[in-house]
Amino acid sequence: MNDILDLNSYIIGHVLFGDIVPYLTPFSLALVITIVVFTIFLALSKPELRSVTRFGEDVVRTTTVGKKEAKFRRFMTILCGVALIGVVTTGDIFNFTLFVSLVGITNVGIFAVVKDTHVLDAAFQYGLVMMICSLPLFGGVALILAKTGTLSLGVLAGIPGNPVLNVGRMLLLVGAVGEGALAPFFATKVEMIRAKGAPYINMMHLSSLMVFTRLIEILFIVG
Numbered sequence: 001m002n003d004i005l006d007l008n009s010y011i012i013g014h015v016l017f018g019d020i021v022p023y024l025t026p027f028s029l030a031l032v033i034t035i036v037v038f039t040i041f042l043a044l045s046k047p048e049l050r051s052v053t054r055f056g057e058d059v060v061r062t063t064t065v066g067k068k069e070a071k072f073r074r075f076m077t078i079l080c081g082v083a084l085i086g087v088v089t090t091g092d093i094f095n096f097t098l099f100v101s102l103v104g105i106t107n108v109g110i111f112a113v114v115k116d117t118h119v120l121d122a123a124f125q126y127g128l129v130m131m132i133c134s135l136p137l138f139g140g141v142a143l144i145l146a147k148t149g150t151l152s153l154g155v156l157a158g159i160p161g162n163p164v165l166n167v168g169r170m171l172l173l174v175g176a177v178g179e180g181a182l183a184p185f186f187a188t189k190v191e192m193i194r195a196k197g198a199p200y201i202n203m204m205h206l207s208s209l210m211v212f213t214r215l216i217e218i219l220f221i222v223g
Contacts (some may be wrong), residue, residue, distance in 0.1 A: 014091065021091035021154060027217075031088040031210060038206050039081030043074055045199040069113050073200045076113075080106035080203050084210045087180075093144060093151040093172070096218060097137050100180045103207045104130045107183040110200050126186040129178050137175020143168035144222065153221050161223045169219050180211035 014023035024032070083106060086099035108130070112123035145151050147164045159165070183204040 021152060022086075022089045023091050024089060028088050031213065032085055035081055035084045035088070035206070035210065039078060039203070042077050042199055042203055046070075072113050073110055076106045076109035077200045077203045080110065080207055084207055087211055088214050091153045093141055093153065093156070093218065093222075096214070097141050097172075097175070100137070100176050100211055101130075101134065103211060104179040104183070107180070107204050107207060110204060111186075122186045126183065129182060133175045133178025135175070136171040137179055140168045140171030140173075140175060143171065153218065157221045165222060169222055172222075173215065173219065176211060176215045181208045181215075184208050 010025065012024040012026065012029060014021050080103055083099050083102040087096060087103065090096050090099060104126075108123050108127055111119060114120075141151065144156070144165060147162070147168065148156060148159055150156065
């Protein structure tokens with residue numbers, strides 16, 4: 001793990017479990033604290049009420065959020081926060097891909113529970129993107145493993161870059177972006193920022209930021 005020191009400062013602590021080595025640096029610790037605080041804040045938040053007005057009518061309707069829907073979205077939010085902690089602390093690329101996939105699944109769960117046709121259509125489209133991007137995501141990991149024989153970031157940091165690794169990095173970039181970083185696009189597409197249960201949607205934006213931040217760090221380490 002010492003080879004990673006040049007990139008993101010010293011390692012505060014790590015857990016040895018074969019090639020699977022979760023570790024903390026000052027950078028990743030700041031990300032973990034942000035995720036934990038944000039997750040707690042959203043878990044304690046109450047869903048917003050949505051006011052609907054019709055043009056030309058002096059009528060305002062307020063739609064409420066059911067308890068079951070709120071509980072499910074809160075659970076998905078907390079699970080997404082746990083997956084994000086795994087994303088920013090794992091020292092193994094394969095675990096990174098698994099956590100990113102879990103982030104994508106929880107993102108779908110956060111807004112797919114809304115019983116609106118246009119929202120469900122967006123969730124379906126996001127699910128298709130996730131399925132398509134899973135091929136380059138895990139394909140990039142397989143390519144890196146086949147070339148280097150390891151997926152440990154501590155070992156990969158000391159391996160010089162080569163064309164095969166560059167292809168693997170590119171596939172990893174495409175897959176991770178599609179799996180975990182495009183969620184806000186589909187949420188914005190259906191104007192869910194002010195939809196029912198709006199506070200939980202913010203977790204999708206946080207997950208996009210954290211996945212992309214961690215992905216850039218991994219690409220620097222592997223390259």
